[in-house]
Amino acid sequence: MSMRDVSRPTVQSGDVCWYCRGRLIWGGDHDLSEEEEFFDMSSNLTCSDCGAHVIYYRLKDEEDDD
Numbered sequence: 001m002s003m004r005d006v007s008r009p010t011v012q013s014g015d016v017c018w019y020c021r022g023r024l025i026w027g028g029d030h031d032l033s034e035e036e037e038f039f040d041m042s043s044n045l046t047c048s049d050c051g052a053h054v055i056y057y058r059l060k061d062e063e064d065d066d
């Protein structure tokens, strides 16, 4: 029987650190729509356990109607 410690916190937001399974704390959003071609927003999060830094980039929702 495996006795590995697989206890991990239940994170309601779904933001779980890839490295330690700790909870990621949202730090803020940044509007990229004027400076990025493909992304319109980035969001940064920091792991409350190991300090890892995560940045999400949201793809622009482009509609090719021109």
Ligand SMILES: [Zn+2]
Residues within 6 Å of the ligand: 017, 018, 019, 020, 021, 022, 023, 047, 048, 049, 050, 051, 052
């Ligand atoms: Zn972590």
